[in-house]
Each structure stands twice: as structure tokens, then as C-alpha cells.
Amino acid sequence: EAQVTQNPRYLITVTGKKLTVTCSQNMNHEYMSWYRQDPGLGLRQIYYSMNVEVTDKGDVPEGYKVSRKEKRNFPLILESPSPNQTSLYFCASSSGTGEYEQYFGPGTRLTVT
Amino acid sequence: GESVGLHLPTLSVQEGDNSIINCAYSNSASDYFIWYKQESGKGPQFIIDIRSNMDKRQGQRVTVLLNKTVKHLSLQIAATQPGDSAVYFCAEILEYGNKLVFGAGTILRVKS
Numbered sequence: 550e551a552q553v554t555q556n557p558r559y560l561i562t563v564t565g566k567k568l569t570v571t572c573s574q575n576m577n578h579e580y581m582s583w584y585r586q587d588p589g590l591g592l593r594q595i596y597y598s599m600n601v602e603v604t605d606k607g608d609v610p611e612g613y614k615v616s617r618k619e620k621r622n623f624p625l626i627l628e629s630p631s632p633n634q635t636s637l638y639f640c641a642s643s644s645g646t647g648e649y650e651q652y653f654g655p656g657t658r659l660t661v662t
Numbered sequence: 663g664e665s666v667g668l669h670l671p672t673l674s675v676q677e678g679d680n681s682i683i684n685c686a687y688s689n690s691a692s693d694y695f696i697w698y699k700q701e702s703g704k705g706p707q708f709i710i711d712i713r714s715n716m717d718k719r720q721g722q723r724v725t726v727l728l729n730k731t732v733k734h735l736s737l738q739i740a741a742t743q744p745g746d747s748a749v750y751f752c753a754e755i756l757e758y759g760n761k762l763v764f765g766a767g768t769i770l771r772v773k774s
Contacts, residue, residue: 553705580759589670591751591764592706599760607761639705649694649759653705 551576553654555640561660562630570625570657572640578652580645581623582607583615585636586656592639598623599645630661670749672769681739681772685752685765690733692754692763697726697737700749700767709737709750739770747772 553574562568574581582597584607594607598617612634614626623642627634637658641651675681687695693714698706712719712726712735719726725738735752752765 582762589766591766592762593764594761597760605760608763641705643759645759649755649762650696650708650711651762653707656703656705 551652553640553642553652555638555654555657557657558655559658561662563662564631565629568627568630568659570627570638570640570659572623572625572654573621574623574640574642574652575621576642576644576652577620578642578644579620580651581617581640581642582651583613583623583625584639584641585609585634586639587636595625595638630659632661635659635661670767670769672771674771674773675742677742677744677772677774679742681737681742681746681770683737683739683750683768683770685735685737685768687733687735687752687754687763687765689754689756689763690730692756694755694759695726695728695735696753696755696762697724697735698751698753698764699746700751702748706751742770742772744772744774746770 556571579600583595584592586592593609596615598604640654643651696711697709700706710721723740727736749767751767753762
């Protein structure tokens with residue numbers, strides 16, 4: 550089954566404790582992206598990657614890092630999480646070759662206390 | 663989930679009626695648009711897309727209309743069903759597909 554998976558689905562952590570949210574897709578997609586979703590604000594893009602070793606900032610990259618060492622994986626790293634990063638996070642992927650439909654993962658709900 | 667829907671406009675329709683959800687976009691250079699549906703506890707799901715060289719595109723029970731003059735999109739759902747209840751987002755595609763800018767969303771509630 551073609552899908553985007555994220556882990557963990559739920560995470561409660563404390564300020565300053567480094568964490569990684571993993572994202573993996575099995576569709577051989579070139580393009581992957583991370584979004585955060587906050588009440589009333591819709592989805593905002595954090596980072597995206599057009600291919601292996603190619604990443605770029607979205608609209609809200611502050612406080613986040615990403616890496617793309619393999620085509621299928623695109624982890625989101627919070628080196629020092631803060632309470633304002635409490636949010637619902639989505640990973641998405643697309644073929645990246647003129648087809649812009651993005652397939653979304655199920656989401657990761659992060660709470661930073 | 664529920665918290666995503668706070669402060670969003672809500673459209674309530676009777677089962678079987680047609681629904682029209684509207685969206686204004688900001689960038690006149692956008693050349694591709696997508697409508698997504700998000701059910702409670704799930705990620706956004708693609709519904710239909712349209713390129714800027716089109717005014718209308720139809721899918722199964724859904725139609726998207728694009729008015730570039732006033733930078734407006736609409737999603738029409740025919741014979742709305744309870745399973746259509748969700749939050750609907752429009753998204754404009756920028757920078758050759760690398761950036762998606764989402765609208766704030768509209769909650770659709772279908773009354774049986």
C-alpha cells in the first residue's frame with residue numbers, strides 16, 4: 550500500500566530535550582515536506598526537500614532541522630524544543646516531476662511542556 | 663482533530679443538498695491549485711486540482727471553479743453525504759511545486 554508513515558504519532562516532552570520525528574514514504578517520491586498545523590492557522594510549511602541531500606526552508610523553519618540522506622526518509626529534528634512548538638505535524642511527499650499532489654502522513658501530535 | 667477547527671468558518675448543509683466552499687488566494691503568480699479534505703484525526707487528503715489555464719474541472723461529485731480575475735476558488739460538492747463532513751482546505755502551489763500555501767480552511771457539517 551502506498552503510504553507516508555510518521556513516528557511517533559503522539560509525543561509529550563519537556564523544553565530543551567532533543568527529539569526526532571521520523572517520516573518515511575514507499576512511493577519512490579523525490580519531493581518531501583514537513584508542515585505544522587495550529588488551530589485557525591491552517592498548515593504552514595516548515596522545510597521541504599526536492600531530492601536526496603537537497604533541502605530548503607519553508608515559511609516557518611525556525612527551531613527545526615531536517616536531513617535527507619535517503620530518498621524514502623525525511624526526519625524532522627527539534628534540537629531544543631520549546632512550548633511554542635507544541636503542534637500537529639504532518640509529513641508529505643509527491644513525485645516532484647510536474648505532479649504536485651502531495652500525499653500526507655497521519656500526523657504527529659507534539660506537546661512541549 | 664477538533665482543535666484544528668477552532669475559529670474556522672462553518673458550512674452546514676442538509677444531506678443530499680449541494681455544498682459550495684469558497685477560497686481566496688493571494689498570489690497572482692500561482693499556476694496550480696489543490697483542494698484537500700481533512701477528517702478528524704487524519705492527514706489532508708487530495709480531492710481535486712486545477713491549473714491556472716482552466717476555469718473549471720470536474721471530478722466525481724466535485725467541481726472546482728477558478729476565477730483568476732478576483733483570485734477566487736470554489737469547491738462544489740454535489741449531493742453532499744455525511745461522509746463529506748470534514749475540514750476543507752484550498753492550497754496554491756508556488757515555486758514549481760516546491761511550496762504549498764494553504765488557506766485557513768472551512769468546516770463542512772452535513773446534517774442527516
